[in-house]
Amino acid sequence: MKIAIIGAGASGLLAGGILSQKHEVVIFDKNEKCGKKLYITGKGRCNLTNNCSKEEFLNNVVSGEKFMFSSINQFPPQEIINFFENLGLKLKTERGGRVFPQSDKSSDVIKCLEKFASKCKICLNEKVKSVSFDKNIFNLKTDKKEYEFDRVIVATGGKSYPLTGSSGDGYSFAKEIGHKIIELKPALVPIELEDDFVKNLQGISLKNVTLKAVADGKKYSLFGEMLFTDKGISGPIALSLSSFINRTHKVELIIDFKPALDEEKLMARIIRDIDENKNKTMQSFMKLYLPRAVGNVFLDKLCISPEQKVNNFTVKKREEFLKLLKHFPLKFKSLYPIESGIITSGGVDLKEINPKTMESKLQKGLYFIGEVLDVDCLTGGYNLTTAFATAFACAHNLI
Ligand SMILES: Cc1cc2nc3c(=O)[nH]c(=O)nc-3n(C[C@H](O)[C@H](O)[C@H](O)COP(=O)(O)OP(=O)(O)OC[C@H]3O[C@@H](n4cnc5c(N)ncnc54)[C@H](O)[C@@H]3O)c2cc1C
Numbered sequence: 024m025k026i027a028i029i030g031a032g033a034s035g036l037l038a039g040g041i042l043s044q045k046h047e048v049v050i051f052d053k054n055e056k057c058g059k060k061l062y063i064t065g066k067g068r069c070n071l072t073n074n075c076s077k078e079e080f081l082n083n084v085v086s087g088e089k090f091m092f093s094s095i096n097q098f099p100p101q102e103i104i105n106f107f108e109n110l111g112l113k114l115k116t117e118r119g120g121r122v123f124p125q126s127d128k129s130s131d132v133i134k135c136l137e138k139f140a141s142k143c144k145i146c147l148n149e150k151v152k153s154v155s156f157d158k159n160i161f162n163l164k165t166d167k168k169e170y171e172f173d174r175v176i177v178a179t180g181g182k183s184y185p186l187t188g189s190s191g192d193g194y195s196f197a198k199e200i201g202h203k204i205i206e207l208k209p210a211l212v213p214i215e216l217e218d219d220f221v222k223n224l225q226g227i228s229l230k231n232v233t234l235k236a237v238a239d240g241k242k243y244s245l246f247g248e249m250l251f252t253d254k255g256i257s258g259p260i261a262l263s264l265s266s267f268i269n270r271t272h273k274v275e276l277i278i279d280f281k282p283a284l285d286e287e288k289l290m291a292r293i294i295r296d297i298d299e300n301k302n303k304t305m306q307s308f309m310k311l312y313l314p315r316a317v318g319n320v321f322l323d324k325l326c327i328s329p330e331q332k333v334n335n336f337t338v339k340k341r342e343e344f345l346k347l348l349k350h351f352p353l354k355f356k357s358l359y360p361i362e363s364g365i366i367t368s369g370g371v372d373l374k375e376i377n378p379k380t381m382e383s384k385l386q387k388g389l390y391f392i393g394e395v396l397d398v399d400c401l402t403g404g405y406n407l408t409t410a411f412a413t414a415f416a417c418a419h420n421l422i
Contacts, residue, residue, distance in 0.1 A: 025049070026421070027163050027172040028143075029151045029193070031057040033136070033407055034393030034414035035178035040139035041418035048143040049172075051165060053150035053188055058133035060180060060187035064407065065121075069129035072103045072411070073404040074120040083405045085210065085266045087398030090373040091409065094381070098415035100408055110135050121404050154196045156386055174388045176381075176417060181367030181394035182207055193395035194370065200386045203372040205397040208269040209364035213257035214276070217354035220320045224251035227314050233282040234260045238271035246282060256353070262365065263401050265358050269368055276353040280313065290345055297341070301334040308333045312348065321347055366406050370397040381417035390417045 024046045028035045031052035039050045061069060073080065077099045081088050098106075104122060108114060112135045113125040124131045146165075153164045154175055163170045177196055180189030194204045228250040236243045249258035268274050281289055296311055306329035309318025322329055325343055327336075336344075361367060371391045375384050381396075383389040393410040400406050 024173045025171070026174045026176065027051065027161065027170065028176045028178055029154075029163075029196070030178035030180060030188075030393070031140075031145055031147070032178060032180050032189070032393065033058070033061055033410040034180075035176070036136035036140045037411055038176055038178065038392060038414040038418040039143040039145075040136065040141075041415065042422055043140065043142035045422050048140075049170070050140065050143050050145045051149050051151050051163075052145070052147055055148050057137055057145065057147070060184060060189060061133050061136075061407075062129050063184070063187065064129055065123060065404075067129050068123050068127045069132045070121045070123055070402075070404040070407070071107065071114075071132055072100045072122045072408045074104065074116040074122050075100055079120075080405060080408060083401045083403060084409070085399050085401060086368060087373055087396065087409075090376070090378045090396075091398060091412065093378045094412040094416035095408070097379075097419065098412045100404075103408060103411050106411075107132070107135060110139055119403055151192065151196075153199065154389070155199070156389070161388065174390070174421065176390040176392060177395055178392050178414070179395050181364075181370065182361050183209065183212075183364040183367050185362055189367075189394065191367075193391070197371045197383075197391065197395070200383065200389060202375055202383065202385060205369040205372050206270075207361060207367055207369040209358050209361040210266040210269055210368035210399045211262045211365035211402060212265045212269075212361075212363055213252055213255055213359045214261050214265055215255040215356040215359060216276075217356045220323070221251055221255060222253060224316050224320065225253045227251050227316055228258060229278070229280070229314070229317075231282070232260075233279040234264055235277040235279065236264055236268055237275045238268040239273055241267075241271070243267050249278075255356070255359075259402060265364075266366075266368065266399060266401065269358055274355040276355050278351040278353065280348045280351060286345060286349060289348060290341070293341055293345060297333055297336055301332070303333050305329055305331045305333060305336065308336070365402070366399050367394060368397075368399040370395050373397050379416060380420040381413055382420075390421070392417050 026048045028050045031050045042048050115125050150166045155162045161172045161175045177193045179193030182191035233246045245260040247260040249261045381390045392413040
């Protein structure tokens with residue numbers, strides 16, 4: 024059988040490697056090299072999966088959990104780890120089960136997949152422009168030639184970070200065939216705020232805080248690390264939160280700077296600290312609780328001069344301070360645009376895809392794998408796990 028795979032990214036290379044053991048496989052990529060997005064994953068280290076159970080994986084799927092059930096059973100995280108180790112790639116597991124190559128080089132993951140797919144014909148610098156089906160054969164038009172194939176696998180990725188090649192072409196191919204595309208939204212993306220003070224906080228990171236959101240009446244609460252950008256917030260918990268609120272309209276955001284202490288305990292600590300630091304300035308007092316620049320924002324909000332002495336910290340202002348520490352409001356503006364998202368939420372409607380094989384229910388012989396599908400997960404290696412699991416399910420059922 025002659026099989027075309029559109030996209031030499033994570034899912035395309037893995038599927039190609041399996042299928043080329045029995046079939047004639049051609050992989051097209053518009054870029055000059057394979058795996059351009061893989062190269063920038065995990066800050067250049069590639070968090071290729073998570074050393075977790077299937078159930079834990081499914082808990083980290085934001086959208087498409089039921090759909091992923093079958094493919095993750097066919098190629099669970101432990102099998103993904105074994106697969107790469109059997110290909111000679113040494114791996115290590117870090118905090119939160121994140122799996123990386125021991126070399127800390129994403130290029131080693133790419134090399135490994137390229138080697139696995141070495142029996143495929145890989146056509147680089149060749150962009151697929153359309154896919155159509157006529158008289159039992161697929162017709163593929165690229166910017167160079169026209170081809171005929173028995174089967175076509177769309178592995179074109181999402182729409183974020185378009186410079187890596189994933190600029191949303193797969194959605195057009197799907198639409199041409201008649202597939203419904205679930206509206207595309209940015210996910211794992213920074214959040215833009217209206218608050219003026221953020222520009223003074225750029226680069227400041229907060230550890231062990233809780234970021235809360237009330238979005239269209241639903242409540243979310245994430246504990247961990249976040250950071251301020253020039254226009255808003257980013258970092259693990261802000262990125263994760265964005266995936267939950269990207270389809271909501273009214274969003275309220277709150278930071279709890281001291282989630283380990285309830286209000287009573289925190290007030291007791293404030294009173295003790297006031298007692299021990301009576302002659303200090305309010306600016307240095309704030310440093311007991313917050314990074315300096317954030318402390319300045321607090322003083323501003325409390326209308327307290329940085330030079331004021333701690334022994335003039337009134338009971339009313341202490342209560343306001345406590346409230347700010349536990350319920351610091353942020354004014355939500357929007358999410359950063361889809362291009363800045365680590366992942367695209369939305370995509371080919373899962374109702375129209377067979378979850379065991381990734382075959383289109385509308386067009387026999389056409390398959391969709393990886394990020395082009397309406398599946399998105401949290402950070403931790405789960406998105407590449409999705410790419411590999413859907414690719415494996417597709418290839419093993421086609422072989
Ligand atoms: C900055 C960043 C960091 C990330 N880090 C991680 C991480 O550490 N762990 C994790 O699990 N996930 C991570 N992700 C997400 C992960 O990279 C993607 O989910 C994954 O690469 C999707 O795989 P894919 O095969 O579907 O698509 P891709 O890997 O994006 O591959 C798609 C390929 O298709 C090609 N293509 C598209 N259209 C055409 C066309 N018309 N003709 C020819 N070729 C075409 C593209 O050039 C591209 O090479 C990260 C994403 C980003 C942006």
